[in-house]
Amino acid sequence: MTAHLPRLNRRAFLAAAAALPVAGRAHAAQPALSVVTQAPFMVSGVAVAQDETVFLGMPRFAGMDNTYSVARVRHEGTPKAFPGGAWNAWRPGQDGTAAFVMVNAVHIFGDNTLWVVDQGAPPGQTPQPGAQKLVQIGIRNGQILRVLTFPDSIMPPGAQFNDLRLLGDLLFITDSGLGGIIIHNLKTGHTLRRLSGQGIMRNDNAHLHKGNGGRILRDVNGTRPQVQSDQLEIDPTGRWLYFSVPAGPLKKVWIADLLDPTLSDTAVAQRVRLVADIPSIGGTCIDTRGNIYLADAEHSRIVVLAPDNRRETLVQDHRLLSPDALFIDRARRLYIPCPQIERLPMFNNGVMSARAPFFVLSMPLPDQIRGIPLGNAVEG
Template structure:
């Protein structure tokens, strides 16, 4: 893809919004972006049902031990534990096989069910057997539809589920611990672990994970995060799987190659393509036209990257501190969780400076942006 960067912004009350076809100075910022949720717990993930119900993923970071982990948002913008009961009440020392322990991502797809990615252990701990899992829930009743956990051959010690996408019968999950992609076929039950530990799945030491203003993220002793394959997208045709570590670059590999068991992991690694250099990101989403939306943690903005390589800034807002896992609903609204992760002690020179409430912002997508046609979401 081209590295050209095309930006048009309307600066209103400290917010920059690119609105194709709108006259300068005529669009009120408050009409373009709104707060849809405010949480006392860090909210790093968001998903919206076909009926418009907003769900939040609430990871158990230090200081957030009492989080319910997954919540739906009530009409006051507040999180309510979902589905309720033991699933939202895990405490240290308890079994994690039937409760949410460390929710790293949530997502919702075409079938209108909610998927939760649970790493199974708080930061710095090892998950007990069965605690690291993928959970599917009915968005209306909260019923648990299925729980998927995998043996050590698929998730060896040190592996950590990160995020997932579904296309047809296939679930794709990144491993941000060791690096790799897990592919699970919902119809056959067959599961593959691909690109395990390959260099292309890990940070290269050149691209550094940064926060606002380009600050290199590290703890009080100067230790930088070592997150492997993290963000993940699959295009609408199911042809390409895109992925990145938080510091970039954005890469892709053919889905057919991932499924070709005549190819070794070493051979697969040779087929990985670099798509684009990107700033440090917290999350992504992809619309039906193949545009990838990047949650730019360095510049508190959302950047759109088109299939042709053209880039444009969609929105910039000072409240977007560590914007994370993005979501586009069926009505073409973009949802942006702002969990302030770069202010956590292990990313902020040993100082915990996060401040509640933790916001989820939302805005309608324009029809186009600097000549890039924008689409809808909820693929799968």
């Protein structure tokens, strides 16, 4: 196996290739953003293995029909289909049960395996049975370790996997189609669907999904996106589940309440707490000090929201267009995919203005930002 080149060399090469200046800095001491990769297809998710290998999630949005959905970034910085073969070669009309169709998220937890969230059908289409799935992959050899699908009692028609987090043996997955949380025990195989369709899991239509400069996202007919429960994080104590729709606000609920069989969904919904109003976001991550990082799509920036509700801009840059699912690696680097999703026709008045290359950027986390101490990665 070819040895990894030093990270500094790779980033220096990519930064030179990008030849794009950093703009709109929040303050003079702000660390510079480096280019991790430039991809030919939209990248909405990024995950980094313990050996610093970078993996990408590449959704099959309009104009991205030939995407290979999941990629590993090679040493020189170019993405390559992963794990390879039929998994990366799906085309309309083909079987989607053993191929990536519409990848919405990727993540790596403490066990150093790659999890892929596949919604099973391009936007606006209905997934065939078994195509909507969660796939666990060995990062060294690309072996498919596990494929999880659920019956209609857990994922009824209209339900749509969005993102996932791990706490011990428990997988927590958001449903952005109907609104809800799926909790799957990897050890026992038992699965729960919680807060299904509850108002606190759905867009309230008072908080509007916006893009850069505060532009309200809508399609050619003026229809605004209706994305339900989307982002989720588990705090480092393992007690709270944070969640949000893209337009906000940010909320939290006791995990113990979600797991309590004596509490109905209505009872649990009444225990949900409001954390903060937030700008429209594409993604989040959380560190070991409980800071939540918000990918602010309205202002092309990353905002740190501290447990005491203080917030500060970590970085602001014109390349942070529709910043999406964030990831902190073991070396305390923050990774930011920039998929330009707000330029898709469904969000841009029917006009397709997203253009390759699609950037993934990164930066080292400082020890603190304006008095807010920053932590390490929460690995799950």
